[in-house]
Amino acid sequence: MSLKKIKVHPYLIPKPVAIIGANIEEKANFLTIADLCTTGYKIPRFVISSGKGHYTNKGILENKEFSVTIPSSTLVKEADYVGIKSGKKVDKSKIFDIFYGELKYAPLIKNAPITHSCELVENVDFGDTHYLFIGEIKETYVNEKVMEGRIPDIKKVDAFSYYYDNNYYSVGNVIAQAYKVGKELE
Amino acid sequence: MSLKKIKVHPYLIPKPVAIIGANIEEKANFLTIADLCTTGYKIPRFVISSGKGHYTNKGILENKEFSVTIPSSTLVKEADYVGIKSGKKVDKSKIFDIFYGELKYAPLIKNAPITHSCELVENVDFGDTHYLFIGEIKETYVNEKVMEGRIPDIKKVDAFSYYYDNNYYSVGNVIAQAYKVGKELE
Numbered sequence: 001m002s003l004k005k006i007k008v009h010p011y012l013i014p015k016p017v018a019i020i021g022a023n024i025e026e027k028a029n030f031l032t033i034a035d036l037c038t039t040g041y042k043i044p045r046f047v048i049s050s051g052k053g054h055y056t057n058k059g060i061l062e063n064k065e066f067s068v069t070i071p072s073s074t075l076v077k078e079a080d081y082v083g084i085k086s087g088k089k090v091d092k093s094k095i096f097d098i099f100y101g102e103l104k105y106a107p108l109i110k111n112a113p114i115t116h117s118c119e120l121v122e123n124v125d126f127g128d129t130h131y132l133f134i135g136e137i138k139e140t141y142v143n144e145k146v147m148e149g150r151i152p153d154i155k156k157v158d159a160f161s162y163y164y165d166n167n168y169y170s171v172g173n174v175i176a177q178a179y180k181v182g183k184e185l186e
Numbered sequence: 187m188s189l190k191k192i193k194v195h196p197y198l199i200p201k202p203v204a205i206i207g208a209n210i211e212e213k214a215n216f217l218t219i220a221d222l223c224t225t226g227y228k229i230p231r232f233v234i235s236s237g238k239g240h241y242t243n244k245g246i247l248e249n250k251e252f253s254v255t256i257p258s259s260t261l262v263k264e265a266d267y268v269g270i271k272s273g274k275k276v277d278k279s280k281i282f283d284i285f286y287g288e289l290k291y292a293p294l295i296k297n298a299p300i301t302h303s304c305e306l307v308e309n310v311d312f313g314d315t316h317y318l319f320i321g322e323i324k325e326t327y328v329n330e331k332v333m334e335g336r337i338p339d340i341k342k343v344d345a346f347s348y349y350y351d352n353n354y355y356s357v358g359n360v361i362a363q364a365y366k367v368g369k370e371l372e
Contacts (some may be wrong), residue, residue, distance in 0.1 A: 003296060003327040005287070008245075010224030010232070010323060011300050011338060013256055014200045014357050015188035037223035038196030039235035040316045046196070047233055047318065049225035055284035070199055073361050080368030095371075101191070111191060114197050124310060124320070129225045132233065132308070134318075137196060141189040152197060155347045161347075161357065163340045166364045171200050172356030175259050177344055181354075182266030 009037075013168060014161030019065035019079055020048060020057030021098075021107040028093040028107035031056040032083030034162035036068070039134075046118055048133045055087035060133055063105035064120040068135075070110045071159040078167055101139045108139075113146045113157040196221075200347030201353060205265055206234060207243030207253035207284075207293040210271040214279040217242040218269030220348035222254070225320075232304055234319045234354035241273035244289035246319055254321075255298045258344040262354055287325045294325075299332045336357040 015034035035049035046068050050057055060066045071079045078095050097110040106117040118135030125131055144154040161167045201220035221235035232254050236243055246252045258266045264281050283296040292303040304321030311317055332342040346354045
């Protein structure tokens, strides 16, 4: 195998697609991103990279609340739409069937398999193109139909990822058991 | 569809599996994690959530350098192994075929499709269970065999993700075109 140094690029595969929601001027607005992760289990948080031009940032910064929704592939059109269109120009409050939980400014998506409300606890700003919003997860809602025992079933959730070839990809199949396959090297 | 509020949990699907490398006492050490993302394009960075008990943290904090490698499914055993075994107890420096680029403390993995070296620029510490390391990507290396035109081909990279059912999953198939499928809702 031969490695070649290329122009620095943030390759990470797969990048999960999530829909970020926030209220702006009393209206729900949504944005799709694929640069996010979670941190912590006792006090779980979402870490979200958002380009500074995004209209949704205004609501997150003003109200210190936002939502993170995992869409299933049946919502791919809507997810792509809210990623393409800016809330500056179009009203995206009617795209999803929404509700509010404990947080009054974090619009949750009813027709999704998993949706979380978060409280902004930190905004890491390097002074360049993106904010890094860190939000403590206050609520997690799961569609009962996707639950399988204690946890959501990954196949039923039917989430998807984004890649730089400008395609959305489904989750594939089990390739190995975690915390087990590595024991073969002991 | 009926949503049910469950105990707060950081569900995000799919979570990409990456191998973090750092030097500790002049030896390479590796750790597998699935809680990471990227932020920024002009100055791209990795954001990595690492439980405070991990031995690899010591090297990251001391040398302010680390690597992030995207393993292909052919490395799933090794990735699982370095996730199970602590560098406190076993020497993981021989698990991969390694090399160093410009950064002298960021061990890169030769037999992987994509590997990056990073300089630690921030450590967000909430005082609980995890560090959130933010590293500026200084170098990106890609195996020439996985390149397809300007970018790595997602199928050839053959990366995988982790889910809470304790399985690793392949990347699936294209379900829609990004920046396009949403236009149907215009």
